[in-house]
Every structure is written in structure tokens, then in C-alpha cells.
Amino acid sequence: MKYVSTRSLRDLGGFSDVLLMGLAPDGGLAMPEHIPTFSPNELEGLRGLEYSALAYAVMRPFIDDIPEQDLREMLRATYHPDVFHSAEITPLVRLGDSDLYLLELSNGPSLAFKDIAMQFLGQVFEYVLERRGEHLNILGATSGDTGSAAEYAMLGKARVNVFMLSPHGRMSAFQQAQMFSINEPNIFNITVNGVFDDCQDLVKEVNADAGFKARYTIGAVNSINWARVLAQAVYYFKAYFALNLPAGQQADFSVPSGNFGNVFAGYLARRMGLPIGQLVVASNENDVLHEFFSTGVYRVRKAAQVAQTSSPSMDIGKASNFERYLYLVAGADGVQTRAWWAEVGESRAVDLSDSTHWEAVKSSGLVGGRSNHEDRLDTIRRADKRFGRLIDPHTADGLLVGERYARAGVPMVCLETALPAKFEGTVEEAVNRTPPRPARFEGIEEQPRFYTAMDNDAAELKAFVVEKLG
Ligand SMILES: *Cc1c(COP(=O)(O)O)cnc(C)c1O
Numbered sequence: 001m002k003y004v005s006t007r008s009l010r011d012l013g014g015f016s017d018v019l020l021m022g023l024a025p026d027g028g029l030a031m032p033e034h035i036p037t038f039s040p041n042e043l044e045g046l047r048g049l050e051y052s053a054l055a056y057a058v059m060r061p062f063i064d065d066i067p068e069q070d071l072r073e074m075l076r077a078t079y080h081p082d083v084f085h086s087a088e089i090t091p092l093v094r095l096g097d098s099d100l101y102l103l104e105l106s107n108g109p110s111l112a113f114k115d116i117a118m119q120f121l122g123q124v125f126e127y128v129l130e131r132r133g134e135h136l137n138i139l140g141a142t143s144g145d146t147g148s149a150a151e152y153a154m155l156g157k158a159r160v161n162v163f164m165l166s167p168h169g170r171m172s173a174f175q176q177a178q179m180f181s182i183n184e185p186n187i188f189n190i191t192v193n194g195v196f197d198d199c200q201d202l203v204k205e206v207n208a209d210a211g212f213k214a215r216y217t218i219g220a221v222n223s224i225n226w227a228r229v230l231a232q233a234v235y236y237f238k239a240y241f242a243l244n245l246p247a248g249q250q251a252d253f254s255v256p257s258g259n260f261g262n263v264f265a266g267y268l269a270r271r272m273g274l275p276i277g278q279l280v281v282a283s284n285e286n287d288v289l290h291e292f293f294s295t296g297v298y299r300v301r302k303a304a305q306v307a308q309t310s311s312p313s314m315d316i317g318k319a320s321n322f323e324r325y326l327y328l329v330a331g332a333d334g335v336q337t338r339a340w341w342a343e344v345g346e347s348r349a350v351d352l353s354d355s356t357h358w359e360a361v362k363s364s365g366l367v368g369g370r371s372n373h374e375d376r377l378d379t380i381r382r383a384d385k386r387f388g389r390l391i392d393p394h395t396a397d398g399l400l401v402g403e404r405y406a407r408a409g410v411p412m413v414c415l416e417t418a419l420p421a422k423f424e425g426t427v428e429e430a431v432n433r434t435p436p437r438p439a440r441f442e443g444i445e446e447q448p449r450f451y452t453a454m455d456n457d458a459a460e461l462k463a464f465v466v467e468k469l470g
Contacts, residue, residue: 001062002033003226006327007341008334014065016128019227020136022220027341028334029324030226036061038273040248047241051089052079054241055120055234058272062230066127074123083119084108085438090116090235092242092413095387099406100399101413102389103239103253110178111438112313112418113262114149116235117228121221122153122160129159136219137469139206141165141199144175145313145418150221151179151187161186163465165199168192168453173445174422180449188468189451190461197303198456205458206465216465223261224320232265233272239413240274250277254402254414256311256394257281257289260319262415263366267325270365277410282401283370284311289319293368296353296361298322300344310373310426311393313418326352329360369401376400380420380430390435392418393426 003012007028012018018030038046046057052075063071081087085107093102108115129136138160140150147164154160166179168191180189192199203220207213221228240251253276255263263281270276283290285307292298301317309315323337330336336357343350352358371379379396383389391399394417406412420427420435427435454460 001064003030004033004334005029006031006323006334007338015063015227016065019124019128019225020219022222023224026338028337029224029321029327031324031327031332032062034332035268035271035328037271040273043273044247046237049241051234051238052076054237055079055231058234058237058269059230066124070127074127075120078120078123084115088238088242090238092239093389095383095389098387099409099411100403101239101243101411102391102395102399103235103413103415105235106392106416106419106422108149109152110145110148111422111441112145112149113232113415114145115152117231118149118153118221120231121225121227122155122157124227125154125160126157135159135161135217137161137163137216137465138221139163139165139203139218139465140221141196141203142171142179143167143196143312143315144171145422146222147189148175148178151182151189154186155182155184157186161188161469163188163190163461163468165190165192165202165461167195167199170195172423172425174424174441177444177447177449178441180451181444181447183448183450188464190464191451191453192456193454194456202456202458202461206462209462212462216469218465222320223259229261229265229268229321229324232262233269236266236269236276237274240269240276243411243413245275245411248275250275251411251413252276252278252280252402252405252407254280254282254398254405254412256314256398256415256417257283258314258316258319260289260321260325262417264321264324267328267364267366271328276365277407278405279366280398280402280405280412281366281368282398283368284309284314284376284397285370285372286315286317287370288317289322290368290370292322293361293366296358297349297351298326298344299349302348310376310423311397313394314397325364325366326357329364330357331360367405369404371397371400376426377430380427384431390420390427390431391416392420392423394418394423 005024005028009026105113306317421437
């Protein structure tokens with residue numbers, strides 16, 4: 001499979017090349033040259049496969065530069081019950097006797113769905129780097145979930161170092177404890193005297209120094225990485241088959257969304273032939289995506305306009321992976337996509353409401369909705385009372401917006417993007433009790449913490465990287 005850029009550059013190479021690439025040289029995102037599809041018969045053949053075999057079937061058409069046996073082995077090691085604490089990997093749970101389902105994606109090492117893709121990234125990075133005789137130094141910024149998922153995934157990897165910036169004192173107590181309790185020679189936690197945007201700006205500043213970037217092989221694990229998107233498509237298939245519907249019958253999905261990686265993976269599954277009816281894009285108070293799906297205008301916000309909410313992992317001013325979606329909606333037209341993004345660059349907005357593309361958006365299955373803090377608390381309370389199920393604030397956004405779009409007799413699968421234990425404060429506010437936490441995290445706040453505190457200063461950061469890499 002050859003990869004191309006969403007902004008029309010061709011020949012980005014194969015899967016292993018775009019794996020290590022980050023943005024394409026023209027500023028676009030890597031996409032496969034075409035989207036392979038399963039016929040209804042082929043789909044039936046996937047029913048009943050266990051998770052890693054299903055992952056192989058779904059991902060293989062996009063990965064032809066890794067030998068079959070190696071890919072199968074990597075996927076078996078990644079999607080192992082010891083890592084995800086269940087034989088199903090992503091168990092599907094019906095909520096009472098309703099048509100609502102919860103897809104559990106958060107039983108992995110960091111208790112958020114990002115583990116599912118990030119664990120694969122850890123395996124495949126090591127594999128490709130070993131074959132190429134290269135090393136990679138991941139420099140990232142996190143406000144919580146990405147950092148811990150990346151660090152757990154890269155633990156003990158010989159060819160990967162992680163330098164992870166976070167805003168000093170601003171993550172939840174649990175998230176801080178999760179990251180800073182890691183004491184491994186290849187993981188470096190750095191807290192920055194500033195906010196999350198300052199961390200992100202520091203990463204950008206270091207990456208802008210092309211000489212430094214090349215000499216110290218600086219890379220990223222952010223949500224635009226194609227391998228992450230691809231690995232996430234698998235659980236849509238898994239959930240669909242777990243519903244046991246008659247062949248061809250539709251299911252709907254509701255997805256708590258920020259950077260649009262998770263819901264785009266669902267769209268990919270739909271384009272591959274999985275009978276998905278609606279894909280509900282759930283937003284919080286930061287409603288860039290809701291605005292687009294209700295008006296046709298994609299209007300990005302400045303960092304200062306992004307509200308801090310009680311579903312913080314969805315606090316975004318622009319949705320990185322959205323470009324992939326519009327590219328496909330435009331019929332894989334890179335020239336059109338490049339023009340749209342030039343417009344966004346100039347005026348911070350692009351209006352599709354009058355175009356034929358808007359019809360394509362409307363028939364793509366995606367619909368949007370939003371919720372706020374009160375909705376979130378209320379939804380957590382209702383799910384607890386009605387279904388005896390505690391959910392986290394992000395999952396609550398998804399459940400609430402999913403309920404609004406639910407169709408009689410059609411299953412609505414709501415993606416559980418984090419466990420409630422990860423966001424104790426808001427869950428306690430809703431139900432007046434502390435959510436249970438997996439035994440391995442008991443007392444984690446009392447463990448010693450390993451991190452380096454730093455000023456908001458790129459020179460200091462670079463000096464730190466140089467010192468650690470010797
Ligand atoms: C990252 C994250 C999201 C948003 O996912 P995207 O792929 O960025 O849309 C939602 N919920 C939780 C808990 C997350 O960690």
C-alpha cells in the first residue's frame with residue numbers, strides 16, 4: 001500500500017515510512033492511496049475472530065511492508081489479555097435492557113482508550129527501528145491521557161526514548177501519579193512552569209530547529225499518526241460482531257471526540273464496509289465539531305478561546321484528524337483539501353454549507369452534538385441509577401449525545417474512553433462517592449515521583465535532551 005498526503009503530495013512511501021514521519025512534507029496528513037473494502041461475504045468471515053486475529057485482518061491491507069508472521073506476532077503481543085485485563089480486549093456491555101451499549105476501551109495500562117493504539121505503536125516502532133538500525137526520541141506534550149499512554153507503551157523499549165512535557169501541577173492528582181511514578185531509563189517526565197499550550201509551543205519550537213531535530217532524531221506520537229488511527233478501527237469491527245446482528249444490519253456508534261482520531265477510525269471502518277449507520281461525534285463546551293456538523297462551517301479557535309472543562313481530554317480548538325475526513329468527503333481530492341486548509345490558515349474558517357461537499361458530509365453518517373458540565377454530572381448520575389454503571393465524564397458526553405440520536409431497534413454503541421477512576425473529582429461531584437480503582441493503582445499518589453521541573457524555555461529543554469542522550 002502506498003501512502004499520499006491529504007494536501008496532494010504523492011509517494012510518501014509505505015506504512016513503515018509514514019509511521020515515523022509525523023506531518024507530510026507539504027503539511028498534510030498521511031493517507032492510504034485507496035481504502036480497501038470488505039464484501040459482505042468477507043465481513044462474515046471475520047465474525048468470531050479473536051481480537052488480535054481480527055486486528056490482523058483489518059490492518060493487513062494497509063500494511064504490506066512487514067512480513068505476515070512478524071505482524072501477526074506483534075499484534076498477538078499487543079492485544080494480549082495480560083495487557084488489557086480481559087480476554088475480549090474490548091468487552092461490549094449492554095446497558096440494562098436498552099438498545100444502548102458501552103464498548104469498554106479503557107482496561108489497558110493507563111485506563112484510557114489511547115492505550116489500544118499506543119501499545120501497538122510501541123511494538124511497531126521498536127520493530128521498524130530495529131530493522132533500520134535507528135533510534136527515535138519522542139518529544140511530546142500532554143495534558144494527561146496521551147502522556148501516560150505513550151509512556152506505558154514505550155516502557156523498556158531499547159530504541160525509543162520519551163521526553164514528555166506537562167504543565168506543572170495542572171493534571172489531576174491521579175494522572176500526575178500515573179506518569180511520575182514511572183522510573184525507567186528511557187522515560188523522562190518534564191514539568192513546565194506554564195500551561196498545556198506552553199508545553200505544546202515548546203515542542204513546536206524544538207521541532208522548528210531542523211538541525212537539532214535531525215541530529216537527535218526527534219519524533220512524535222500524536223494523534224495524527226496513521227498507525228494510531230488504523231489500530232483504532234479494529235474495535236469498531238470487534239464491537240459490531242459482538243452485537244451478533246444479522247448480516248448487513250446496521251449499528252450506530254457514539255464517540256467522545258477531541259482531535260477526531262477515534263471517530264475518524266470509525267469512519268474508516270464504515271468506508272471499509274462495516275455496516276455502521278450513524279457515527280455520533282460528541283463534543284463538550286468546546287464545540288468546533290458540533291458547529292461544523294450543524295452549520296457546515298469549520299471554524300478553529302485560538303488557544304485562549306479553548307475552555308477548560310470537566311472532560312479535559314476533549315478540550316480542543318481544532319481537530320487535527322478532521323483534515324483526513326474532509327479529504328475523503330471530497331473524494332480523496334488533495335488539491336481541494338489543500339485549498340480548504342489554506343483558507344483556514346488565512347481566515348481561521350472554511351464554509352462548506354453551500355457546496356456539493358456538504359451533501360457528501362450529510363450522507364457520510366456523521367452527526368454532532370455537545371454537552372456541558374451539568375449535562376455530564378446528570379448523565380453520570382443517570383447511568384449509575386438506571387444501569388448501575390459508573391462512567392467517566394468523557395464517556396458521559398458520548399452517552400448523552402448518543403441517546404439523542406438513538407433509533408428504535410438499532411443498537412447505539414457508546415465508546416468508553418476512560419475509566420471513572422481517572423477523573424475521580426467530577427465523578428464524586430456527580431454521585432458523592434469515589435469510583436473504584438484497579439488494584440494496581442491503589443495508593444499510587446504515595447509513590448515516589450520522578451520528574452524534572454523546568455522553566456518555559458526551549459534552550460533549557462534542548463540542553464536537557466542533549467545531556468540525557470549523551
Ligand atoms: C483523547 C481522549 C478523547 C478524544 O479522542 P480523539 O481521538 O482526540 O477525538 C476522549 N476521551 C478521552 C478520555 C481521551 O483521552
